[in-house]
Amino acid sequence: MSIRIAPSILSADFGRLEAEIQSASSADLVHVDVMDNHFVPNLTLGLPVVKRIAEVSPMPLDVHLMIEDPDAWAPRYAEVGATSVTYHFEAATNAAQVAKDIRSTGARAAVAIKPATPAEAVFDLLTVVDMVLVMTVEPGFGGQAFMPHVLPKLALLREAATQAGTDLWLEVDGGISADTISQAVAAGADTLVAGSAVFDQADRAAAIAALREAAVPA
Amino acid sequence: MSIRIAPSILSADFGRLEAEIQSASSADLVHVDVMDNHFVPNLTLGLPVVKRIAEVSPMPLDVHLMIEDPDAWAPRYAEVGATSVTYHFEAATNAAQVAKDIRSTGARAAVAIKPATPAEAVFDLLTVVDMVLVMTVEPGFGGQAFMPHVLPKLALLREAATQAGTDLWLEVDGGISADTISQAVAAGADTLVAGSAVFDQADRAAAIAALREAAVPA
Numbered sequence: 327m328s329i330r331i332a333p334s335i336l337s338a339d340f341g342r343l344e345a346e347i348q349s350a351s352s353a354d355l356v357h358v359d360v361m362d363n364h365f366v367p368n369l370t371l372g373l374p375v376v377k378r379i380a381e382v383s384p385m386p387l388d389v390h391l392m393i394e395d396p397d398a399w400a401p402r403y404a405e406v407g408a409t410s411v412t413y414h415f416e417a418a419t420n421a422a423q424v425a426k427d428i429r430s431t432g433a434r435a436a437v438a439i440k441p442a443t444p445a446e447a448v449f450d451l452l453t454v455v456d457m458v459l460v461m462t463v464e465p466g467f468g469g470q471a472f473m474p475h476v477l478p479k480l481a482l483l484r485e486a487a488t489q490a491g492t493d494l495w496l497e498v499d500g501g502i503s504a505d506t507i508s509q510a511v512a513a514g515a516d517t518l519v520a521g522s523a524v525f526d527q528a529d530r531a532a533a534i535a536a537l538r539e540a541a542v543p544a
Numbered sequence: 545m546s547i548r549i550a551p552s553i554l555s556a557d558f559g560r561l562e563a564e565i566q567s568a569s570s571a572d573l574v575h576v577d578v579m580d581n582h583f584v585p586n587l588t589l590g591l592p593v594v595k596r597i598a599e600v601s602p603m604p605l606d607v608h609l610m611i612e613d614p615d616a617w618a619p620r621y622a623e624v625g626a627t628s629v630t631y632h633f634e635a636a637t638n639a640a641q642v643a644k645d646i647r648s649t650g651a652r653a654a655v656a657i658k659p660a661t662p663a664e665a666v667f668d669l670l671t672v673v674d675m676v677l678v679m680t681v682e683p684g685f686g687g688q689a690f691m692p693h694v695l696p697k698l699a700l701l702r703e704a705a706t707q708a709g710t711d712l713w714l715e716v717d718g719g720i721s722a723d724t725i726s727q728a729v730a731a732g733a734d735t736l737v738a739g740s741a742v743f744d745q746a747d748r749a750a751a752i753a754a755l756r757e758a759a760v761p762a
Binding site: 336339340341342343344345347360361362364365368370372373374376378379381382385392393395399425 | 557558560562563565578580582587589591592596597599612613617626710752753
């Protein structure tokens with residue numbers, strides 16, 4: 327099974343983002359958390375910062391929009407260089423149209439669900455998205471504890487996708503570390519966001535290698 | 545007359561903010577534009593980024609909140625290290641209380657008005673704030689053209705402050721360059737935000753010196 331590691335710059339040094347992203351270049355993606363003080367009670371960074379990150383990152387950008395009105399904003403993030411744009415099901419007015427609008431730019435579309443949102447809520451979207459993100463913490467802040475009780479959603483999503491005849495990436499975000507990653511992978515996740523587990527470590531390449539090793543126990 | 549130059553990092557390289565801020569250290573303040581996609585149609589950066597900038601900046605932080613609900617958020621920016629926190633009159637529920645809450649942290653409080661908001665709107669606040677910011681463009685984006693027609697507000701604010709027996713800084717933000725700065729200073733501004741006029745120049749110290757020289761014609 328192919329595993330993708332996506333370090334989240336929410337845990338990086340915002341004073342030197344380019345160097346921080348370079349230090350994690352052995353990862354598969356770089357995960358960028360966009361928050362607007364409204365969908366979640368935190369404000370991180372937005373379009374002009376993502377545009378610059380896209381210009382300097384050696385890795386594809388996995389942008390996670392924790393914002394209201396993704397209907398209007400999601401395609402803009404694809405246009406400035408995101409390889410994948412994830413919007414929240416709970417925030418979208420027309421969730422299928424958002425996915426189509428993202429894809430029309432050439433980017434991958436992904437839909438995210440908060441811990442309280444059931445997998446079934448996005449079954450109708452599985453043929454129009456390229457990835458589903460299952461939040462394993464409440465969105466809004468880094469450094470939170472992993473919620474294993476949401477992991478059964480991953481098997482439900484995989485089964486529904488197979489029945490719909492489509493292939494998907496399944497991503498988890500929140501509390502992923504060398505201690506929790508194998509649970510997430512065993513439950514069906516193939517794309518793993520990790521913030522403090524990468525950027526709180528001095529040697530980011532070693533931290534990423536440790537996550538890969540822990541992801542699939544021998 | 546003492547003039548303060550406040551380079552706005554909205555025009556800086558977001559991949560290397562610490563180095564960008566260091567490059568402008570001959571300025572008096574560093575201006576940080578916080579936007580939330582709601583008060584203005586742009587999302588820039590927020591609390592965790594401002595916290596880090598405060599840790600690494602050699603200059604005091606002049607934070608400009610273009611966000612909804614400054615009543616809740618403004619004191620938080622002071623707590624993470626802003627020397628001055630500016631909120632918008634148009635966004636505040638209880639504008640006087642926001643100023644008091646900012647000051648209670650030890651930071652300077654400032655109130656901003658958009659181009660369409662008259663100076664008189666904030667006359668009642670002049671004894672509870674340390675600065676008024678008169679926007680010389682519509683807030684939301686860098687690189688816009690200067691609006692000289694708003695400058696008469698500065699004299700009205702200075703006169704009202706004098707009558708109220710208080711001393712204030714008067715800041716302008718938007719379209720300030722070596723070509724426009726003398727108009728703003730002649731109209732009464734003493735604190736000048738400049739974005740592209742500093743960060744679009746290769747030599748930031750020279751750009752800041754040129755603004756100082758242009759500010760008060762011989």
